[in-house]
Amino acid sequence: MSEIIKSNNIEWLEISQKIYTGNYPIVITKLEEALEACVAASFLVILDKTVSNLTLPVTADDIEELNEKRRKLVSFVNGIHYEISQLVDNPFALMMGNIAEASYDLDPSDIEVKVGGFGPFDIKASLTGLVYSSIEDEKLKTDFEAKVDALDDDVVPYKLDQAILEAEYWKNQYEKSIECGEIANAIFTPKVREQWADITPEERLAYITQYKDEISVVLGEGTHITPDDIGFCNGFGVSYNVSGIGINEAFIYEPTGNYSLDKLIDTTTHEMRHQYQDAAVENPDKYGVPDGVYEEWTQKYIDSGKYTKYYQQPIEADAKAYAALSRLNY
Secondary structure (H helix, E strand, C coil): CHHHHCCCCHHHHHHHHHHHHCHHHHHHHHHHHHHHHHHHHHHHHHHHCCCCCCCCCCCHHHHHHHHHHHHHHHHHHHHHHHHHHHHHHHHHHHHHHHHHHHHHHCCHHHCEEEEEEECCEEEEEEHHHHHHHHCCCHHHHHHHHHHHHHHHCCCCCHHHHHHHHHHHHHHHHHHHHHHHHHHHHHHCCHHHHHHCCCCCHHHHHHHHHHHHHHHHHHHCCCCCCCCCCCEECCCCEEECCCCCEEECCHHHHCCCHHHCHHHHHHHHHHHHHHHHHHHHHHCHHHHCCCHHHHHHHCCCCCCCCCHHHHHHCHHHHHHHHHHHHHHCCC
C-alpha cells in the first residue's frame, strides 16, 4: 500500500541520475581545465610585456558557484516529487480513508427518518425499524434482521486501516523533514556560511555535530536517535546501525567542490535518516511504523554497485528524499 501513499516515480530518480552522474560533472571539469589554460596563456602574454595587463572575466569561484547550483538542482529533483506526494497524495488518501472508515461506523439502525410531526417536535423512527415492520414474510424478516446485524458489526478492512495509518505516518515524516530544514537554517546562518572556509576544522565539526544532535531529537520524537559523535569514513557518509554516523573528513578539512557545506548538511541528514530507519525497525511500536513500511525497510539490502537499483530500494529512496526535501527548506 505504501507506493500508493508515498509516490515514487522512477522518472524522478532517472533525472537525478542524469544530473548527478551524467555530463554535468564532465562539463564542470572541462570548465576548470579551460580556466587553467586561460590563466596560463594570460601569464605568458603578461611576461612577454606586449600587453600591459589581462583580466579574466571568469574565476574559479564562478565555476564553483556553478557546481554548487548543480548540486542544488540534484536535491531539488530528488525532493520536489516527494514534497508533492506529501502535500497531495497523503492528505487525499487520509481523507478518503477516513470517509470509508466513517461509513463502516454508520450503523443502519442509527439512521432515523421523520415519520410525522406534533407541534414543534418531529416524530422520528429508525429506518431499519420502519423497513423491518413493513416486511410481512417471516423468512424475509429474519434474513433482513441478520443482514442489518452483520452491517452493524462490520469493521474496517486491514488494508484500508493500514493505508490510513501510512498516510498519517508519512504526513508526520514530512513535517519532521521541514523541521530539520529549519534547524539547518538556524545553525548555518548567513554569517556562518560566509565564514565557513576560514574557520577551523574543529569549529566546522562542532557546527555539524550540533546539527546532528538537534535533528537526532526530531527524528527520535523527543529523544536522541544516536548519542555518539560523528566519525570519519570513505565516500560521502555512512550510518552504523543505531550507533552513529560517519562523514568524509574532506567535509571538515577541505570544504570545497563536492564537499561543500550544503552537501555536508545533506549527507548528515541522509545518514541520520538511516539511523531513524534502524531505530524504527528495532522498535516499530514506539515510532508508529505501519506494517507496509516495516516490510519495506527490512528488505534485503542492495549495495551501491548500481546507481538505480541501489537508490530504488525503499530505505535509500526514503533517506535520499528526506534529505532532499529538508534541503528545500534551508
